Amino acid sequence: MTKVLICDNTKVLSVVGVHQEGIAVVIPIGQVSFSVEDSSPVGVGYSYTLDAAGNPTFTPPPPATTTTLKAVLWYNCFTPQEAIGIKTSTDPVVQEFWFRLQQLITAGHDVDTSLASVQEGVQYLVNKGIVAAPRVAAILLGTLT
Numbered sequence: 001m002t003k004v005l006i007c008d009n010t011k012v013l014s015v016v017g018v019h020q021e022g023i024a025v026v027i028p029i030g031q032v033s034f035s036v037e038d039s040s041p042v043g044v045g046y047s048y049t050l051d052a053a054g055n056p057t058f059t060p061p062p063p064a065t066t067t068t069l070k071a072v073l074w075y076n077c078f079t080p081q082e083a084i085g086i087k088t089s090t091d092p093v094v095q096e097f098w099f100r101l102q103q104l105i106t107a108g109h110d111v112d113t114s115l116a117s118v119q120e121g122v123q124y125l126v127n128k129g130i131v132a133a134p135r136v137a138a139i140l141l142g143t144l145t
Helices: 071-075 080-088 092-107 116-127 133-141
Strands: 002-007 012-019 032-037 047-050 056-059 068-070 110-112
Touching (some): 071 110, 092 116
Antiparallel strands (some): 002 012, 002 032
């Protein structure tokens, strides 16, 4: 099983989905397609270059450097276990982190996860065992749980 990538001359524009051999996929005029294994991470936004034989090498899009979203939405980036750990902590730094987040939620403000104070706060939660280290990137990118 493979997935078909619809591309312009430099970037993946869409993924047709997983299909079986022998099933036709219509490619818009002026675009090209490549097939990759359905387990491949290549998707929309990836760029590509062709080698001398015409085989593509895909490059993922650069990671987001700034994520700003409503505080109430950012709160939902934490798992329920993480949120409970934050709210029930007796550590004064964790309590301050929670207090500031509550203020932002109440006021309807945004959280800018590119700010050092936000990144340091999340890292502090990791150091205290409230958030697992592999979760930091998802939280800072605003990935909802």
